Amino acid sequence: MKIIIIFSLIVLTVSLGSCSLDNYDGPNASLTGSIIDTETDELIQQELFQGSTIEYTELGYKNPQVQTLRFKTDGTFANLIMFAGKYTIQAVRGNFLATPLDTIQIKGNTEYIFKTIPYLRIKDSKVVLSSDSTQIIATFKIENIVNKPIKQIGLFIDQSSFVGTQINEVKKEVTVNSLGSSSKVYTLSFFTDELKKGKSYYVRIGALANIPESKYNWVTAVKIQL
Amino acid sequence: MKTIQNIILSLALISLFGCNESFLNLQPTNKVSADALFASEAGIKAFMANLYYQLPIEDFNFRQEMGFNYNPANANNGGMSTWTADDNGVSASGSWIVSSNNMGYTWWDQAYKLNRDINLLFSVIPTLNVNDETKRSLTGEASFMRAYTYFALARRYGGVPIITDLVPVTDTLGLYTPRSTEKATWDFVLASCDSAAKYLGDGDGLKRRATKWTAFALKSRAALHAASVAKYWNLSPFSGTAVDAQLVGLQSEDANGYYVQCISACDSIMNSGKFGLYMPLPANPDEAAINYQAIFETPDNAIEEVIFMKDFVLTGPGYGSNQDNWGNPNQTKGTWPHPGRYNPTLDLVDQYESYSNPGKSSPIVTTTDGSLNYGPYDSKKTYLQFNSPLDIFKDKDARLHATVILPMSIWKNTKIIIQGGLIRPNGTILQGDASVTVDGVKYYTFGASSPQFYSGFSSFGYNMTMTGFLFRKFLNQKYVPIQMWNQSTTPWIDFRFAEILLNYAEAVVESNQGDAVKAAKCINDLRRRAAHTTDIALTLENVLRERRVELVYENFRYWDLVRTRTFHTVFNSTRRHALVPVFDLRSMKYIFYRDNISMGNVPETFSPKWYYKPITGIGSNKLIQNPQY
Numbered sequence: 001m002k003i004i005i006i007f008s009l010i011v012l013t014v015s016l017g018s019c020s021l022d023n024y025d026g027p028n029a030s031l032t033g034s035i036i037d038t039e040t041d042e043l044i045q046q047e048l049f050q051g052s053t054i055e056y057t058e059l060g061y062k063n064p065q066v067q068t069l070r071f072k073t074d075g076t077f078a079n080l081i082m083f084a085g086k087y088t089i090q091a092v093r094g095n096f097l098a099t100p101l102d103t104i105q106i107k108g109n110t111e112y113i114f115k116t117i118p119y120l121r122i123k124d125s126k127v128v129l130s131s132d133s134t135q136i137i138a139t140f141k142i143e144n145i146v147n148k149p150i151k152q153i154g155l156f157i158d159q160s161s162f163v164g165t166q167i168n169e170v171k172k173e174v175t176v177n178s179l180g181s182s183s184k185v186y187t188l189s190f191f192t193d194e195l196k197k198g199k200s201y202y203v204r205i206g207a208l209a210n211i212p213e214s215k216y217n218w219v220t221a222v223k224i225q226l
Numbered sequence: 227m228k229t230i231q232n233i234i235l236s237l238a239l240i241s242l243f244g245c246n247e248s249f250l251n252l253q254p255t256n257k258v259s260a261d262a263l264f265a266s267e268a269g270i271k272a273f274m275a276n277l278y279y280q281l282p283i284e285d286f287n288f289r290q291e292m293g294f295n296y297n298p299a300n301a302n303n304g305g306m307s308t309w310t311a312d313d314n315g316v317s318a319s320g321s322w323i324v325s326s327n328n329m330g331y332t333w334w335d336q337a338y339k340l341n342r343d344i345n346l347l348f349s350v351i352p353t354l355n356v357n358d359e360t361k362r363s364l365t366g367e368a369s370f371m372r373a374y375t376y377f378a379l380a381r382r383y384g385g386v387p388i389i390t391d392l393v394p395v396t397d398t399l400g401l402y403t404p405r406s407t408e409k410a411t412w413d414f415v416l417a418s419c420d421s422a423a424k425y426l427g428d429g430d431g432l433k434r435r436a437t438k439w440t441a442f443a444l445k446s447r448a449a450l451h452a453a454s455v456a457k458y459w460n461l462s463p464f465s466g467t468a469v470d471a472q473l474v475g476l477q478s479e480d481a482n483g484y485y486v487q488c489i490s491a492c493d494s495i496m497n498s499g500k501f502g503l504y505m506p507l508p509a510n511p512d513e514a515a516i517n518y519q520a521i522f523e524t525p526d527n528a529i530e531e532v533i534f535m536k537d538f539v540l541t542g543p544g545y546g547s548n549q550d551n552w553g554n555p556n557q558t559k560g561t562w563p564h565p566g567r568y569n570p571t572l573d574l575v576d577q578y579e580s581y582s583n584p585g586k587s588s589p590i591v592t593t594t595d596g597s598l599n600y601g602p603y604d605s606k607k608t609y610l611q612f613n614s615p616l617d618i619f620k621d622k623d624a625r626l627h628a629t630v631i632l633p634m635s636i637w638k639n640t641k642i643i644i645q646g647g648l649i650r651p652n653g654t655i656l657q658g659d660a661s662v663t664v665d666g667v668k669y670y671t672f673g674a675s676s677p678q679f680y681s682g683f684s685s686f687g688y689n690m691t692m693t694g695f696l697f698r699k700f701l702n703q704k705y706v707p708i709q710m711w712n713q714s715t716t717p718w719i720d721f722r723f724a725e726i727l728l729n730y731a732e733a734v735v736e737s738n739q740g741d742a743v744k745a746a747k748c749i750n751d752l753r754r755r756a757a758h759t760t761d762i763a764l765t766l767e768n769v770l771r772e773r774r775v776e777l778v779y780e781n782f783r784y785w786d787l788v789r790t791r792t793f794h795t796v797f798n799s800t801r802r803h804a805l806v807p808v809f810d811l812r813s814m815k816y817i818f819y820r821d822n823i824s825m826g827n828v829p830e831t832f833s834p835k836w837y838y839k840p841i842t843g844i845g846s847n848k849l850i851q852n853p854q855y
Contacts, residue, residue: 050831050833092465165798165799165831166799166829166831168799212463212464213463213465213834
């Protein structure tokens, strides 16, 4: 009996002694930032779902996987649970010229700003409800920065402020397929009879450049009360 | 003392058995060695049967999210199928474009297991104790299977490792074969088809095993896919490491070469004189509809059109299929608890031509203003009135009537009641489970008094159509479903002559090679079989429409959308649509309205990265992953 107890104690001590808490730090760093238009110093607007992608890879491992992060609708981004370390980072497949592959050190609260040129800028935009409340009318101009044809323009309407190509109760996309000119005024309108009276809707104007893997360029969504 | 005795005894016993090396050389008694298997004709046939079973045939049991041969003891995936995962159909219980593509079934491991078995077959054929003719035939079958395997891999992944030798397990370097380019992979598929055609003959006429013509048919399908990817790559181009290494991507200059290979493969089949359309000259549309439906219900009676088919002889786990269970209307469900799950969309029904207006799709018009917009019933509009719901479809292509159960049509001697509401005598619409009494007669919103008597629009059990249409093609008119899985035994036609005509026509119109007059005859022969009497011109639009309505639900739509890079524009926050019959109590006639599907139909988007599937095991197989995974 005594032998059994002593034996068990020996086994226990040995097995517990071989356990140690893993000695890696938890994710205690964060990465925040934004994407800025170098010419106007303004945020480049994005959409949350199926929008532009931030690719980052943690260095120091044999087969590092590329991880992705999304921008918020206003063009900022944040990942508050990151492991400290050295990373490559790049913004790709978006509504802007892809940023160069950069290497950064992430430690504590790190900030990173992408500086690049958007494909298109939507200017002089206005979204109004017609006087008889039957239509939502959007007018705007497009500044074509990279001189590639404008593929299409779109008006997206939803009750959520996250309105975009994936989140929309209704949408209207019109093919343009031309370089356009900076003075041309585009108009997109939508009849309100398909929407619910008394609710407020977010209406967002977008323009898509005809470049492989490009995404819509945006202006801020406008809230309209029906 | 006793402890030391025990220790010595144990040590003695351990050393006694530990030294018995021959223990490791015992042969397993539950496996057959290759020598034994291939020594007899029955053994060879059993091996071949297993290979045919492993082929990536997208038949009744193929599910985008579950893989091939999905007929286990409990085959319950809610009634989703390939028929509910594109714009031709939805399920009454959900919407599945995203899930089909995101659920991760990618057929990588099974593909290379099949590939190894095929390589084993190749290595063993010269040693078999059979005559030369049989050896040639087996070599041809092995080439066909190799072509089929790499075709299924190429259209999912682009370029893949091409492994044609049996790699011994001790050869670690050989295990890390890198991916070939997408072009080299397609060229390998087509070359394997050529090899198969060289070694195979006409076969035994039963069409259950590969023949020279099966090889050409596969070649025409594969070449058309490669040609389309080359031609339409720029509609959704990719960037990244896999693209730089050309593991995915084809050059537009390569398109013509592939179209020409498709044309030549189709020509071989068409010129052989061994195939034709079943009942090519019907007397009228009613006959045409019966003939078309008969092809799929009993393929053996239409054997002149079949090039390759797969049987389901037994029922039960691992044997039968489930389309009669999920697909039957609620009224003819037998004792199966969840019918009506396959709902053809209005988007499909709109595609069919009308006999009086040939050469273009004839969308269903429901109002006097001819609008094709979608929305709820609007009392301010003037709706067209019909004595019977069938009248609105009267002039439409026979294949619509053979593919889809239309409201109030007869199926299994039962009038299938599909109705979505009543217009009250005061002109307002009544929907949901309710009734109205007029002149002492009670009328019901769903067309009959209780669920066992109707098949549409009620949310009862998710057993009623949400689109206004139900499934007809492939269903067995003589079979009454019971509450058991895998009971359907209808054979699956994998290649038929109609596809060859359509592949030829598309390759000709896309490339301007081949014989344009012959190509026009191809689509018009198919239309003539559907009782059309006016020929139409050879245009891409006409060819694609003809392809869509002739081959609907034969598992072409998904790949047609992929190879033409139109999936992401067809499915960009897209809803599918319903046609709702409503009984107007003011006129005692039927009206219809076109609407978004009300239940379980969310806007769906096809993400362009799904044009290629992710390769599994990337961390350990040292391969380059496909873009954006």
